[in-house]
Amino acid sequence: MPFHVLIDYDNLSYQDTSRQLIDLSGKLISKFSPTEIKDKNITIRLYGGWYENNNITRKAQNLNAEIMRDFPRTEMLSDNKTTVIVNIELATSLTSAPRIELFNTFRRRGFPSGVQSHNPRLKGCLITNCPIVEVYNFFQLNKCNTCNTIRPEHIIFRQEQKLVDTMLTSDLINICQSNRIVSVVSSDDDLWPGILAGVMGGAKVYHMQTKPRATPTHYSRTVTANYFQKNL
Incomplete structure (x- = not known):
């Protein structure tokens, strides 16, 4: 062998x-x-x-x-x-x-439940229209703030x-x-x-x-x- x-x-x-x-x-x-x-x-x-x-x-x-x-x-x-x-x-x-x-x-596993995020404004982000704020809103609202259609589980998965x-x-x-x-x-x-x-x-x-x-x-x-x- x-x-x-x-x-x-x-x-x-x-x-x-x-x-x-x-x-x-x-x-x-x-x-x-x-x-x-x-x-x-x-x-x-x-x-x-x-x-x-x-x-x-x-x-x-x-x-x-x-x-x-x-x-x-x-x-x-x-x-x-x-x-x-x-x-x-x-x-x-x-x-x-x-x-x-x-x-x-x-x-491939679906979006895990119970995921939380901090407000980037409270963590020191001072940039107007910073895109990470929209990411925060996406998780808080559990949907896209613009199209009102896409949810986290539609696009995020784990391997x-x-x-x-x-x-x-x-x-x-x-x-x-x-x-x-x-x-x-x-x-x-x-x-x-x-x-x-x-x-x-x-x-x-x-x-x-x-x-x-x-x-x-x-x-x-x-x-x-x-x-x-x-x-x-």
Whole structure:
């Protein structure tokens, strides 16, 4: 089995998601040394909301096009000598059940109830005809002050990912049981239970932070071995 790198794609910085996948791949692989990665083959799995209902999203289509064009490819480890072969795939199913596609992982939700706003005039806005005042009125009146037709729920929605964290966690535990080593790329503390389960089961987990931070000590102090932090 190859060395797996599990990436929480939407947890990456804007700078990293703006990169081509070949740039992200090179940056990531260069963080590992030959003593850490023994396998010559590396599989990077990208976790995100790749399906809206049963339809693949535009973001997923664009990433797939990059993957088809640029991978597999050879990358160098931190010693600038040792080479590995890198493949990338979108995580649309579990590693334990690869033939079962998990759809509806990207969803649009309506305008949330209970949203309030402050009057910008009371917060220091002194500009006559400032457009933000009309935004305030839009929310206060719950409709457009000009056309009297458009309401907030007509034009404002939220984007959500579903199943993604649990897919990554499930794969993390499954790979830890079978391969005894894995890397997770995320600064989302929701993944900590899966990391802890892998480490406590005897696997090595390389946790690569996507933000300039470390795992909170009230989590990291619960493991004394086999847990290694890096920064992307």
